[in-house]
Amino acid sequence: MTDLSTSVSPQAQAAADAAGAPQVAPPLWLLAELTYRCPLHCVFCYNPVDYATHRDELDTAQWIKVLREARALGAVQLGFSGGEPLLRDDLEQLVDEGHRLGFYTNLITSGIGLTDARLGALKEAGLDHIQLSFQDSTQQLNDFLSSTKTFDLKKRVADSIKRHGFPMVLNCVLHRYNLPHVEKIIEMALALGAEYLELANTQYYGWAHANRDQLLPTREQLEQAEAVVERYRRTHGDRCRIFFVVPDYFENRPKACMNGWGSVFLGVAPDGAALPCHTARNLPGLTFPNVKDTSLREVWYDSDAFNRFRGDAWMKEPCRSCDERTRDFGGCRCQAYLLTGDATNADPVCDLSPMHEQVVNVVRRAAEAGDAREQPVVFRNDANSRRLASGHTDHNDNGDPR
């Protein structure tokens, strides 16, 4: 999952104020990242590159406590993610609890391990929806990018998901290698009976950031793909809703990341760290509360980590006086840090940012490099994670080649 497409009513805050409730609206989205373990090794995974140093996992009772506390706060959407959540054999139990509590339950999976038996058990437990990832419409590229032989299996899993009567979102991360296949990817989604297709242009965090120069597409590729998407929306929009997650390096305004920090999203990492965004772990100077010893109410309303970039008091210029600050919240804090070294800066995707040139340079360099890539892609695996965690590939983002 990369996009927070939740439609959130701006009236929620006003209603909370009128009721004398806390000024901060409750979380709506709980993302339970059950494990960082994964059978796939995708080059664009958003998990932290040092995931191998976070081995610890919450147990079933601890997760159940998290679900109950989040629901009591008002969260309605529950995502089970990872890593690959199917690697937890208590997944069915957690889905059952989430369903019983009244969450809309979403499983975000590679499909590996999603047998008919487990699909039946998940249906029984009350799972509402499955988001299945594909890496491409071709076996060759799907299997290369994930460093596995999983394409045919995923297609069989998609059939089983539909046979069990689940709504299905197909998710495909887009980048220079598969953007030319967008038409085939859409045809595949239609053939598999997906109700939604999320074409998620790569967001450059985690492993995707480590592989950014290899993955960045050209503007022409994006424009062509978007034209294809528009065409299919007109002809097939009633069968399958197609989302095209904005390729923000190519934009002039930043994305409204997480609908604002500490606004709707509450993530819990496998080890219990509570995160205001999936990639917030990369930000220095923030201590993330752990659900093992902190209630979700304290996490959401009182913790420094969740309050640090809430609202707009933290903003510097040009955001502070910008009319658009309530629309995009200054963009993404993680991106501001990754590209400018300071998380309180404007997201440099914004062309009002004095650092916007950084992004322009990265895009230009990728376009100039064409297909001549000097560095091999770095697959997400334990060995690479340990290597990256020990800082062997420190690099800067000032537009210099690594």
Place this chain on the structure above:
Amino acid sequence: MNDTVQPPPLPAHPKLRALFRMQWEPAQDAFVLLYPEGMVKLNQSAAEILKRCDGVRDVDAIVADLEQAFNATGLARDVDAFLAEAARRGWLE
């Protein structure tokens, strides 16, 4: 989303698509419509109309039921407009 899809025809006996679930949320003090990874907060009239989209009532019956429940008349236009919007958003089958 800026879909420019032709609006689908309104079903004769509208009902919420299986993809969607409507429920009361105390924290929102409202009915909400839940769907994969998303939520729409409903105002009261939207919720009252959707509650009656059970696949059995036709639009006339929905209007009659609402007019009786709220001791009102002339709701047909509002109901038609809302159902058209709901159909456009893909909520109904």
